[in-house]
Amino acid sequence: xxxxxxxxxxxxxxxxxxxxxxxxxxxxxxxxxxxxxxxxxxxxxxxxxxxxxxxxxxxxxxxxxxxxxxxxxxxxxxxxxxxxxxxxxxxxxxxxxxxxxxxxxxxxxxxxxxxxxxx
Amino acid sequence: xxxxxxxxxxxxxxxxxxxxxxxxxxxxxxxxxxxxxxxxxxxxxxxxxxxxxxxxxxxxxxxxxxxxxxxxxxxxxxxxxxxxxxxxxxxxxxxxxxxxxxxxxxxxxxxxxxxxxxxxxxxxxxxxxxxxxxxxxxxxxxxxxxxxxxxxxxxxxxxxxxxxxxxxxxxxxxxxxxxxxxxxxxxxxxxxxxxxxxxxxxxxxxxxxxxxxxxxxxxxxxxxxxxxxxxxxxxxxxxxxxxxxxxxxxxxxxxxxxxxxxxxxxxxxxxxxxxxxxxxxxxxxxxxxxxxxxxxxxxxxxxxxxxxxxxxxxxxxxxxxxxxxxxxxxxxxxxxxxxxxxxxxxxxxxxxxxxxxxxxxxxxxxxxxxxxxxxxxxxxxxxxxxxxxxxxxxxxxxxxxxxxxxxxxxxxxxxxxxxxxxxxxxxxxxxxxxxxxxxxxxxxxxxxxxxxxxxxxxxxxxxxxxxxxxxxxxxxxxxxxxxxxxxxxxxxx
Numbered sequence: 151x152x153x154x155x156x157x158x159x160x161x162x163x164x165x166x167x168x169x170x171x172x173x174x175x176x177x178x179x180x181x182x183x184x185x186x187x188x189x190x191x192x193x194x195x196x197x198x199x200x201x202x203x204x205x206x207x208x209x210x211x212x213x214x215x216x217x218x219x220x221x222x223x224x225x226x227x228x229x230x231x232x233x234x235x236x237x238x239x240x241x242x243x244x245x246x247x248x249x250x251x252x253x254x255x256x257x258x259x260x261x262x263x264x265x266x267x268x269x
Numbered sequence: 270x271x272x273x274x275x276x277x278x279x280x281x282x283x284x285x286x287x288x289x290x291x292x293x294x295x296x297x298x299x300x301x302x303x304x305x306x307x308x309x310x311x312x313x314x315x316x317x318x319x320x321x322x323x324x325x326x327x328x329x330x331x332x333x334x335x336x337x338x339x340x341x342x343x344x345x346x347x348x349x350x351x352x353x354x355x356x357x358x359x360x361x362x363x364x365x366x367x368x369x370x371x372x373x374x375x376x377x378x379x380x381x382x383x384x385x386x387x388x389x390x391x392x393x394x395x396x397x398x399x400x401x402x403x404x405x406x407x408x409x410x411x412x413x414x415x416x417x418x419x420x421x422x423x424x425x426x427x428x429x430x431x432x433x434x435x436x437x438x439x440x441x442x443x444x445x446x447x448x449x450x451x452x453x454x455x456x457x458x459x460x461x462x463x464x465x466x467x468x469x470x471x472x473x474x475x476x477x478x479x480x481x482x483x484x485x486x487x488x489x490x491x492x493x494x495x496x497x498x499x500x501x502x503x504x505x506x507x508x509x510x511x512x513x514x515x516x517x518x519x520x521x522x523x524x525x526x527x528x529x530x531x532x533x534x535x536x537x538x539x540x541x542x543x544x545x546x547x548x549x550x551x552x553x554x555x556x557x558x559x560x561x562x563x564x565x566x567x568x569x570x571x572x573x574x575x576x577x578x579x580x581x582x583x584x585x586x587x588x589x590x591x592x593x594x595x596x597x598x599x600x601x602x603x604x605x606x607x608x609x610x611x612x613x614x615x616x617x618x619x620x621x622x623x624x625x626x627x628x629x630x631x632x633x634x635x636x637x638x639x640x641x642x643x644x645x646x647x648x649x650x651x652x653x654x655x656x657x658x659x660x661x662x663x664x665x666x667x668x669x670x671x672x673x674x675x676x677x678x679x680x681x682x683x684x685x686x687x688x689x690x691x692x693x694x695x696x697x698x699x700x701x702x703x704x705x706x707x708x709x710x711x712x713x714x715x716x717x718x719x720x721x722x723x724x725x726x727x728x729x730x731x732x733x734x735x736x737x738x739x740x741x742x743x744x745x746x747x748x749x750x751x752x753x754x755x756x757x758x759x760x761x762x
Contacts, residue, residue, distance in 0.1 A: 160552075163554075163562070245554030
């Protein structure tokens with residue numbers, strides 16, 4: 151999983167939740183960092199915060215959709231303001247509900263390592 | 270003597286104030302003419318003959334009615350004018366009956382003029398004969414006489430003779446009782462040398478009735494004075510009104526400023542609350558999830574688990590309050606609560622909340638009944654909030670020993686969620702305001718999980734779905750909240 155979140159504590163918490171769900175988390179603090187990661191990594195799911203410095207979530211999603219190599223990677227927008235998410239983008243409402251995140255991981259994980267805690 | 274105040278009593282200045290009275294719009298002297306003093310010898314100066322006819326008519330008509338004896342010594346033209354005026358008052362009959370006697374002025378003059386001056390003896394004799402003739406059969410009757418022999422003499426240039434004749438009439442007044450009306454055309458006195466004699470004429474009369482233009486002038490003067498006063502009062506009123514208008518404008522400006530300030534303050538406060546809510550809940554979420562992870566990973570010593578659970582429970586309460594504040598802000602500032610509706614069954618949502626409530630409030634009985642087709646176009650999270658807030662409210666305010674009854678029923682057009690609890694009914698005064706923000710009834714003892722926004726938010730969510738919430742409360746039926754949400758479309762089969 152790739153977690154794109156500018157707030158360090160929240161980012162770290164997300165990493166732990168992902169790991170508790172049986173997956174590995176790679177972290178990025180903004181859209182630019184995320185694109186750098188994606189140059190060499192194909193995560194099963196990208197969790198994207200909307201409001202971030204340098205490159206925000208909306209721009210990152212536009213980039214993902216624009217680049218054919220990235221367009222197929224599932225992503226979910228983590229936001230407390232779902233109405234601000236780009237049209238058609240799936241939303242994981244903040245505050246993050248652990249079970250909801252694990253649900254997303256379970257649905258998108260290709261390596262089937264996710265979900266032992268969901269049973 | 271009459272106390273008439275609308276004629277000038279002589280001797281006095283013709284411009285004296287007593288010649289006028291407040292509000293006089295008519296030729297002054299009319300009241301005096303209607304009831305002249307007996308004896309009196311008054312003079313009317315006139316400009317137009319029609320005015321003279323009118324004044325003589327004013328003098329004679331009341332006399333005719335009162336049965337007075339009337340005598341006219343005038344020119345033919347003036348006699349005709351008087352009779353025309355008096356026609357409707359029975360003058361012809363009066364002439365025939367002898368009540369009114371008409372004599373020619375020049376002919377009468379000729380009876381006592383000697384060498385261009387009136388002869389006193391002849392005058393006395395003529396007057397005595399006339400009065401005797403006119404009052405024959407009516408010795409006690411009043412006599413009203415009109416004469417213009419003096420005017421004829423003056424017109425003929427015999428002003429001394431005219432003055433002398435006036436004096437003789439005054440002498441006659443010592444012997445006979447009459448009201449004598451003399452008249453002069455005022456033009457007589459515009460002739461060179463005659464102006465100074467005007468006062469000699471006045472001095473020989475008991476009362477003077479000024480010309481119509483004098484009366485009009487006095488009336489006009491009064492009117493001008495009156496209008497000047499009115500104008501000044503109007504200016505004062507306008508000044509006052511301008512001041513009042515300025516004060517009003519100032520008040521309006523202040524009110525607008527105050528309103529703008531208040532609106533800005535409200536907007537700032539609500540934006541502040543909204544931003545604070547967003548900024549607070551993310552770190553709070555991090556704290557809560559970290560706490561949960563600690564427990565899940567068994568990273569807490571056994572005796573510390575209770576403390577971490579307390580941290581999480583308090584954090585959850587705080588989270589709920591923040592969510593309510595955010596919803597309040599959305600409802601009041603951001604154009605209302607937004608709902609993302611999908612067509613789904615409302616039953617599992619309500620069942621889940623009922624189940625959670627039973628777990629959270631062990632010992633409280635919560636019944637749940639579902640009827641009919643409960644599929645509707647709803648925002649699941651928001652509908653869950655309605656159910657959670659209404660059921661939570663019933664738990665908080667209902668009797669602990671009585672069940673909370675939850676019923677979900679589907680009709681043709683809407684689904685209805687009904688939540689009933691027993692216990693003290695809601696105060697009748699509070700009921701109309703029950704959905705206002707922070708409108709809390711009496712709070713039961715113990716901790717509160719909200720800010721008094723639960724019902725407000727539930728109602729706003731129902732409204733955002735195109736529905737609403739009704740409430741009724743009584744001792745017999747308890748308190749019932751009924752949320753009605755339109756289905757909007759039929760379920761796909």
